Each structure stands twice: as structure tokens, then as C-alpha cells.
Amino acid sequence: DWTVAAEFFNNLRAADGQEDTGYSVGTAVATPVGKFYLDYITMGQDANFSAWAQDDFLLNSNAVNTVVGWKKPLTKRINLHVWLMASEADDPSLGGPDDMVYRFRTDLDVTLF
Numbered sequence: 001d002w003t004v005a006a007e008f009f010n011n012l013r014a015a016d017g018q019e020d021t022g023y024s025v026g027t028a029v030a031t032p033v034g035k036f037y038l039d040y041i042t043m044g045q046d047a048n049f050s051a052w053a054q055d056d057f058l059l060n061s062n063a064v065n066t067v068v069g070w071k072k073p074l075t076k077r078i079n080l081h082v083w084l085m086a087s088e089a090d091d092p093s094l095g096g097p098d099d100m101v102y103r104f105r106t107d108l109d110v111t112l113f
Contacts, residue, residue: 001030009047019044019062019090034072034080041065042090062090081107 007024014020022043029036045062069083085103 003028009043011044011047014046020046022047034070036070037068039065039067041067044090064088064090077111079109081105081109083107 004027005025009022009024011020022041024039024041026037026039028038042064043062065085065087067083067085069081072080074080083105086100087103088100089098
């Protein structure tokens with residue numbers, strides 16, 4: 001199984017001339033050893049309300065994020081998720097780090113009910 005997805009964001013209430021758009025493009029492939037995925041996300045400074053944005057991301061706005069990961073069900077109720085993210089400021093003059101920043105995570109998800 002192979003999936004491709006894309007999203008476009010536009011904050012119509014942003015101030016004129018602000019970075020009010022963003023987009024996301026991703027792909028995933030299911031294999032016998034788990035699901036592998038890759039996402040590329042770019043988000044302008046005012047494209048979203050960052051207080052409500054996904055908390056896994058290092059930079060929620062004014063950012064370019066690349067995520068690569070692997071998910072594997074270990075049992076019916078336990079899943080392993082390993083992923084790496086690289087993020088950088090889209091426009092460093094608006095704030096954010098000057099260099100690329102990274103996050104590596106391993107999550108063990110357990111469903112109780």
C-alpha cells in the first residue's frame with residue numbers, strides 16, 4: 001500500500017502582506033516490516049495559530065519541517081513509532097533559529113481499552 005497526501009493552508013484573517021500560507025506534502029508505504037513515511041511541511045509566520053498547532057513540531061510557524069519515520073504494530077495494542085525531524089526557520093528575520101534543528105523520537109504507544 002502506498003499513499004500520497006497534500007494540504008494547503010491559507011489564513012484569510014492574517015494581516016496584509018504577512019506570510020499567511022503553507023503546505024504539506026507527504027507519502028507513506030506499508031511493508032511487511034511496518035509503515036515508512038516522509039512529510040515535507042512549510043508554514044508561513046501567520047498561516048496558523050501556533051498555540052493550537054501540532055506540539056510534536058519544533059517550529060509551528062515560520063518553518064520548514066521535514067519528517068521521516070517508521071511505525072510498526074508490535075501487538076494488537078502496542079505500536080512502535082520511530083521518527084526524525086529536521087526544522088529550520090522559513091524567514092530567519094521573523095524569528096526562530098539561524099540553523100537547522102533536529103528532533104529524534106521513539107514512541108511506544110499502548111492502548112488500554
